[in-house]
Amino acid sequence: MNARRPYRSDVSDARWALIEPVFTAWRARRIGPGPAARVHDLREIVNAILYVNRTGIPWEYLPHDFPPCKTVYGYYAKWEADGTTQQVHDLLRDKTRRAHGRSPQPTAAVVDAQSVKTSTNVAETSQGQGIDAGKRTAVIGSGAAAFTALATLADLAKDEIGTHAVWILCRRISGSTFDGGTADQLPARGALGLAAKAAVDDGHADAVTGFRTEAIERDEDGRPILTGEDGRRLDPVDEVIVLTGFRPDLSSSPRSASASTYASRPPPRRPR
Incomplete structure (x- = not known):
């Protein structure tokens, strides 16, 4: 070295x-x-x-x-x-x-990007039905995929009572968090950023900033509870959607799990 x-x-x-x-x-x-x-x-x-x-x-x-x-x-x-x-x-x-005395192979699966069923060719009212509708969902990530998930959940929240998103970010929200908006060089990306911002502004999503997942526990009903490196403990959610590229280890015993320390958030873009 x-x-x-x-x-x-x-x-x-x-x-x-x-x-x-x-x-x-x-x-x-x-x-x-x-x-x-x-x-x-x-x-x-x-x-x-x-x-x-x-x-x-x-x-x-x-x-x-x-x-x-x-x-x-x-x-x-x-x-x-x-x-x-x-x-x-x-x-x-x-x-x-x-x-920790557990079997090396977990008994629970990781919920990742594939949990959000969304497409520009599918009617908005049918996206995500039966998966996220009526649930409290944690969305981990800050790129276009996370924006899409937030926008989809916000649309569901208008028709499905109980649908709510908890947006988990490693960094604080700043002017660049939602990409370039209407000034973005890629209009589609800018539109996604604006949709995610609207989800937060309209109350369909709560933003939790400066949060790095240290562990995932379970409440008495088996719902995931995310704990941060700084000791913060979030309210239980029904689903965790990881939209960071890397897949942190969210596998668990019935009560607890630890996140991967090797990689939990990928660099977002190829270097120019």
């Missing part, structure tokens, strides 16, 4: 010892036994991804003491596409569950 001052997001020696074999094997499969130079330290690539994941900055703002942002993104994209990220996630999940 190159000598530099450490960042708080850097992977620790103990955690790197757990996941290094996965990345070393990945590199060996791609390069083979030949003399080709290993240009970049894989631990530094992981550290750079964790830095962007933790801070939420655009790729282009990656500090210069990391490898080039386009290089880091290239590794990130490959690991996402070929299942390496999922392999690391599964490894850490299994070890965590074993350490």
Whole structure:
């Protein structure tokens, strides 16, 4: 590893010892036994991804003491596409569950982007019926997919009593949270941002800002309760929809679960 001052997001020696074999094997499969130079330290690539994941900055703002942002993104994209990220996630999940005396394979499924059934070719009144209608739903994420979920739930709330969204954000709401609105260079993206803003302004969604999920518990009725790293404990919800790209570990025993510490929020865009 190159000598530099450490960042708080850097992977620790103990955690790197757990996941290094996965990345070393990945590199060996791609390069083979030949003399080709290993240009970049894989631990530094992981550290750079964790830095962007933790801070939420655009790729282009990656500090210069990391490898080039386009290089880091290239590794990130490959690991996402070929299942390496999922392999690391599964490894850490299994070890965590074993350490807590649980079966390595969870009995509950992750609710992710596929939970929101929405399409521009389907009537709004039919979107999400039987899935989110009449429920209190936590939406985790801050991109176009999260905007779509919020807009869909807001539409359902107009006809289905009890439908409400809890929008969970790692960062505070600012002028850029909803993208560019009417001034956005991509009109469709701007429209989604405005729809999400309207969902909050009209009271169909509550925004919980500066919240990073530390654990998920269950109330007596089995409803998820999200607890943040800062100790905040949210009211129970009926469903949790993860729209961040990465899939944090929301699998659980009947009472509790812990979120993945490897990656919970992906960098949103390819670097320019």
